[in-house]
Amino acid sequence: MGxxxxxxxxxxxxxxxxxxxIQEIVRPISEGMQxxxxxxxxxxxxxxxxxxxxxxxxxxxxxxxxxLKAIDYxxxxxxxxxxxxxxxxxxxxxDAPNVNAMLRQHMIRDHYRKVDETITxxxxxxxxxxxxxxxxxxxxxxxxxxxxxxxxxxxxxFDGLLSEVSNDTTxxxxxxxxxxxxxxxxxxxxxxxxxxxxxxxxxxxxxLDKFSAYxxxxxxxxxxxxxxxxxxxxTRRRKTKLDCVKMINLLYGLILVSNLEHxx
Numbered sequence: 656m657g658x659x660x661x662x663x664x665x666x667x668x669x670x671x672x673x674x675x676x677i678q679e680i681v682r683p684i685s686e687g688m689q690x691x692x693x694x695x696x697x698x699x700x701x702x703x704x705x706x707x708x709x710x711x712x713x714x715x716x717x718x719x720x721x722x723l724k725a726i727d728y729x730x731x732x733x734x735x736x737x738x739x740x741x742x743x744x745x746x747x748x749x750d751a752p753n754v755n756a757m758l759r760q761h762m763i764r765d766h767y768r769k770v771d772e773t774i775t776x777x778x779x780x781x782x783x784x785x786x787x788x789x790x791x792x793x794x795x796x797x798x799x800x801x802x803x804x805x806x807x808x809x810x811x812x813f814d815g816l817l818s819e820v821s822n823d824t825t826x827x828x829x830x831x832x833x834x835x836x837x838x839x840x841x842x843x844x845x846x847x848x849x850x851x852x853x854x855x856x857x858x859x860x861x862x863l864d865k866f867s868a869y870x871x872x873x874x875x876x877x878x879x880x881x882x883x884x885x886x887x888x889x890t891r892r893r894k895t896k897l898d899c900v901k902m903i904n905l906l907y908g909l910i911l912v913s914n915l916e917h918x919x
Contacts, residue, residue, distance in 0.1 A: 686821065688817065688821075688863065688867055690821035691817070691820070691821055691863065691909070691912070692860065692863070694912060695856045695859060695860045695912065696860070697832050698832060698835075698852070698853060698856040698857070699856065699857055699860055701832065701835060701836055701839065702723065702853060702857065705839045706723065719845070719850070721745060721746075721749060722740065722745055722850070722854075723857075724749050725740065725744075725745040725748040725749050726853070726854055726857045726858055727857075727861075728748050728749065728751075728754050729748060729754070729858045729861075730857060730858045730860070730861025730862060730865075731754070731861065731865075732754045732755055732758065732879075732901075733861075733862045733865055733866060733879050733880055733901050733905075734754075734758060734858065734862070734900075734901055734904060735855070735858045735859050735862050735901075735904040735905050735907070735908035736854050736855065736858045736904075737851060737854065737855040737907070737908065737911055738851065739847045739850060739851050739854075740854065744761075747761070755897060758897060758900075759895075759896075759897050762896075762897070762900065770900050770903060773903055773904065773907050774794055774903060776907065777790070777903065777906060777907045777910065778790065778791065780910050782816060782819060782820060782909075782910045782913055783812075783816065783906070783910065785815065785819065786811075786812045786815050786816060789808055789811060789812055790808070790809075790812050790906070792808060793805045793807075793808030793809045793812065794903075796808060797896065797899040797903075800896070802893075802894040802895055802896055802898060802899050803893065803894045805894070805899045805902075806880070806885060806894045806898055806899060806902055807885060809899065809902035809903065809905075809906065810882055810885045810886055810902070811886075812906060813882070813902070813905065813906060813909075814882075814886070816906060816909055816910070817909065820909050820910070820912070820913045831849070831852060831915075834849070835849055835852075835853070852915065855908060855911060855912065855915075856912075858908070859905075859908045859909075859912065862901075862905055862908070863905075865877075865879055865880075865881075866879075866880050866881065866882050866905065867882050867883075868881065868883070869883055870883050870884060872884070872887075872889050876889070876890060876891060876892055878892075880898055880901060880902065
């Protein structure tokens with residue numbers, strides 16, 4: 656029998672089936688990300704449209720020019736923010752040589768009280784219910800200083816939560832976006848609630864972009880959190896308590912957007 660007889664040829668008969676299975680696993684994440692971005696994008700588009708006007712000083716809305724800079728920095732740091740930021744906190748962010756170090760110091764000084772509050776709020780939501788057991792175990796790992804394990808758990812919860820949230824959407828943001836645009840046109844001061852919505856949308860959008868960005872395993876691991884590296888077990892960077900907090904904020908941010916989307 657020859658060198659290339661049937662016994663020596665590799666069996667590729669199930670290759671297409673395997674590839675199709677992998678695509679089915681990945682598809683809900685990709686579709687969920689697209690749906691969420693479609694919800695958030697109109698807000699970021701309005702901000703970008705009016706940014707030159709704001710920076711030029713013709714629209715000083717709650718000192719929003721400097722506030723937008725702080726929002727940009729938080730998004731780059733993958734830190735989702737939904738509370739109204741005091742001017743002191745905005746200045747701390749904008750003036751910090753290292754935003755991550757500043758955020759870490761704020762949490763230490765606060766004794767992680769806000770983080771604990773966010774965890775409690777998240778556990779109480781109906782969206783987290785299908786993933787509550789895993790989420791609580793990840794939280795326990797975080798509190799036990801097992802940050803690497805916690806981040807893996809939070810990432811698994813993220814995948815499930817993203818699919819659930821993105822499959823149950825309504826055009827709830829549209830009315831709010833129209834009001835913001837009208838106020839921007841007329842140089843009317845935005846309410847704290849509207850500033851909060853902009854802050855949530857922009858920090859969540861940037862965090863999702865960076866967290867879900869494709870990164871080739873042949874290259875160096877990204878400095879920030881990257882779902883691709885974490886979910887596929889390729890991450891080697893030691894995770895920190897701040898990384899865990901970023902994941903907790905990301906999960907709660909998804910839930911908040913879902914709630915806002917359904918408010919009439």
